[in-house]
Structure formats: structure tokens, C-alpha cells
Amino acid sequence: MTPCPEWRDRVTEHALGLPAGDRLAAHLAGCVGCAGALAALRARAGELDAALRGLVAVEPSPDLPARVLARLDAAPAPRWPRRMAWVAASLIIALGVAVGLYRTPPPTPLARELSRWRSPAEALLRAPVEPQLTTVPRLGEIFFEVEPGGRDAL
Amino acid sequence: MVYQVAYSVLANAADAEQVTQGVFLRAFRKLGGLREPERFRGWVARMSWRLALNRRRSLARALRRDGAWLLGLAAPREDAEALAAGNELQARLREEIPPDKLRAALLLSAIEGLDARSVSAILRIPEGTVRSRLHLARRRLLERLSP
Numbered sequence: 672m673t674p675c676p677e678w679r680d681r682v683t684e685h686a687l688g689l690p691a692g693d694r695l696a697a698h699l700a701g702c703v704g705c706a707g708a709l710a711a712l713r714a715r716a717g718e719l720d721a722a723l724r725g726l727v728a729v730e731p732s733p734d735l736p737a738r739v740l741a742r743l744d745a746a747p748a749p750r751w752p753r754r755m756a757w758v759a760a761s762l763i764i765a766l767g768v769a770v771g772l773y774r775t776p777p778p779t780p781l782a783r784e785l786s787r788w789r790s791p792a793e794a795l796l797r798a799p800v801e802p803q804l805t806t807v808p809r810l811g812e813i814f815f816e817v818e819p820g821g822r823d824a825l
Numbered sequence: 826m827v828y829q830v831a832y833s834v835l836a837n838a839a840d841a842e843q844v845t846q847g848v849f850l851r852a853f854r855k856l857g858g859l860r861e862p863e864r865f866r867g868w869v870a871r872m873s874w875r876l877a878l879n880r881r882r883s884l885a886r887a888l889r890r891d892g893a894w895l896l897g898l899a900a901p902r903e904d905a906e907a908l909a910a911g912n913e914l915q916a917r918l919r920e921e922i923p924p925d926k927l928r929a930a931l932l933l934s935a936i937e938g939l940d941a942r943s944v945s946a947i948l949r950i951p952e953g954t955v956r957s958r959l960h961l962a963r964r965r966l967l968e969r970l971s972p
Contacts, residue, residue, distance in 0.1 A: 683964060683967060683968065684964070686967070687960060687963055687964055687967065689960075711971075712967060712971065715967060715970070715971050716963065716967050718914060719914070719918065719963070719966050719967060719970060720935075720963075722912070722914045722915045722918050723918060723931065723932075723935040723966075724935050724937070725912075725915055726915055726918060726919070726932070726935065727829050727832065727833050727932055727935045727936050728829070728936075728937065729828070729829060729832050729838070729841075730828075731828045731838070731841070731842055731845060732838070732842065735828070735842055735845060735846075738842075738846060739845065739846050739849045739850075742846055742849075742850055743849065743850065743853055746850055746853060746854070755857070
């Protein structure tokens, strides 16, 4: 069957699944040629779709899964995702730097001994007013009364 | 599905099997990078597509490098077995399938389980583009292969 030339494109589109529209539907109802062409085109489109599916409906050889599994077994363990690895490495480095900066080594026994040692002359170097110099004065309390020529004020 | 996607690009069983093995190895290694497990199927399909294209390019490069005389050997690279098994319509279909973009949309859409949405994810093009390319390819085939 041959469709009317002016309707050929629309009939082909309709055979492929596009809606007919009122005008084409009305024409198909009255035109035997176009209606026959539509039926033939629809049948052919169905055959082509089936053939196309047949082209890609291929199956691999039956031993392919076993070969894939063997290669997976031989493959090294999966690594961390690259981004996660970077984050983890950055955290470890930051932690190491922080610990290195803030942690002081424990004093050795010799250093402890030296820090405890006091010179016998140290007491002689202290001023007799040292307690007054290191104590915060309280309101109303007088520590020093310095008067001109008054050495006994202390 | 992985094998079929690779086969749709390479049209050769041995090459498609090589790619399939490569896809599963790569998926195994990169599985940790998959943020949404429900996308595994599309992720693997996309990987299969990319690896198959890479293999096709490397085969083409090898052909160019090794000289024109090899082209004669490489011509029947499509499976002779598959060609023999197919019917006459399939043989004509192979010859008439439009190249490149239309071909990709047409063959991927023909794979069972791949709808327009899956194909759009594999090809990284809008779903509407997949549908229009598919329609255009089917129309061309229908016009050329109608009795």
C-alpha cells in the first residue's frame, strides 16, 4: 500500500508511535491507501525493533564470570577513595604536628637534680624587705614610710 | 548488561569480554567512591561505555600505526559467528544503523533494562535528547528498510 504523498511523513511518524492528531485520524478513516501503509509500517517497525533487540541481546561465554572472579581474587585489596585518603593523611599530619609542638619531653634525673639545687649564698642575696616587695598591699596597711633622712622607717 | 553495553560499542565478543573484566576490576577498586549505592547499575553501565569507547579508540590507533595492510585482517573483526547466527534483517540492520550519536542512543535503548533515563545517564545527555535521537534513528531505519 502506498500512502498519499502529502501524508507520508505523518503516517510514518504515527507508525513509530507519535500521536495521530485529529486531521490525520480523519484522513486515515477515509483513505484505504494510508491506512494500509500505516499497518505495514507498524508491522515493519515492530520487526526492526525486535531485530535490533536481537543484535544487542548477546550473552558472554559461560566461563566469563569465573574469569572475572579469578581476576578479582588476584587483584590487590581496594584502596581507600582518594579523597578519603587525603583527608586521613592531613588529619594524621596535623595531629603529629600538634603533639610535637605541645608535648615537652620529661626532665631527666640529672635535670631534676639540678633544678632542685640552691646555692648556699642565695639566702644572703635576699633583701630583708623581700616579703613586702612580693606581697600585694592591702587597703589601710602601710609597708613603707619613707621620710627624708629617716633610715629607720623600714 | 555490562557485557551488552560493551558489545554495542565494539561488536566483538572477545573485545567485549575484555572490557567486561576491566569494568568489574575497576568497579571493585573504586566501589568505595560510590556515594549512592542505588546508582550502582548506572555507574557500572557508564563505566562499561567509557571503557569500551577507550578500547575502540585504542584499536583504531593500533590499526593506523600498524599499517594499512592490517586493515584487511581487521575488517572481519565483527563476530563472524554472530553474523552467521543473525537473520537477514539483522544483517541489513547492521549495515543501515546510522553512525555515531544516533547509533549510541539506538543500540543502548535496545538493551533490555535500559530505558531513556538510564541511557541519558550513560551518555550524559538530557533524556529528551535520547528520545529524539532514538526516534530519528528508528525513522531512518524504517524508511530505508521498508519493503
